[in-house]
Amino acid sequence: MVRVFALLSALGLLFWGLGQTGGTVAYPQGYRTWTHVKSMIVEKGHPLYELVGGLHHIYANEKAMQGYRANPRVFPEGSVIVFDLLEPVVGNHAVVEGERKAVIVMEKDSRRFARTGNWGYALFPGNSRTPANIDVNSCYECHKGAANTDFVFSVYRP
Numbered sequence: 251m252v253r254v255f256a257l258l259s260a261l262g263l264l265f266w267g268l269g270q271t272g273g274t275v276a277y278p279q280g281y282r283t284w285t286h287v288k289s290m291i292v293e294k295g296h297p298l299y300e301l302v303g304g305l306h307h308i309y310a311n312e313k314a315m316q317g318y319r320a321n322p323r324v325f326p327e328g329s330v331i332v333f334d335l336l337e338p339v340v341g342n343h344a345v346v347e348g349e350r351k352a353v354i355v356m357e358k359d360s361r362r363f364a365r366t367g368n369w370g371y372a373l374f375p376g377n378s379r380t381p382a383n384i385d386v387n388s389c390y391e392c393h394k395g396a397a398n399t400d401f402v403f404s405v406y407r408p
């Protein structure tokens with residue numbers, strides 16, 4: 251009996267351990283109705299150009315908005331932030347929104363994403379609902395630059 255209990259506890263720990271590392275970020279359904287945080291155009295020559303060149307809008311769900319407003323900035327569990335990347339189309343003395351290049355996402359879950367600063371990272375190319383195979387550590391490494399604002403760079407424009 252004691253052995254069975256020990257075995258079950260070990261299995262429980264194993265699954266808990268797997269849960270810490272094996273997490274995926276879901277496609278952020280409905281994010282276009284969330285709060286718009288800010289927009290930016292990243293041009294050739296900017297350090298972010300290779301990764302996210304183009305026009306982007308950032309959106310936050312309600313929990314993430316609590317984080318953007320908090321001082322010091324700490325985001326609650328369940329916060330989701332979307333980086334909506336579009337192709338800028340330049341012409342007729344205007345820059346307009348072209349095709350979607352990617353939907354890039356961060357989700358806060360300290361259990362599933364403990365290894366990457368409690369945030370999960372994902373990139374959905376174009377209009378796809380299937381995440382690309384990315385190296386989440388490369389996302390995390392750069393986002394460490396914003397460690398004192400809970401790994402989030404952008405600031406909400408009131």
Ligand code: HEC
Binds near residue numbers: 290308333354393405
């Ligand atoms: C070289 C540095 C760098 C890398 C690598 C990087 N990011 Fe970012 N990321 C930024 C910066 C800077 C911003 C802020 C952009 C702005 O203010 O509009 C940002 C913004 C974001 C945001 C909006 C929330 C925030 O922090 O402002 C998300 C979501 C995001 N990145 C996801 C990712 C994902 C997923 C990856 C990996 C595929 C990634 N990032 C890789 C620098 C980086």
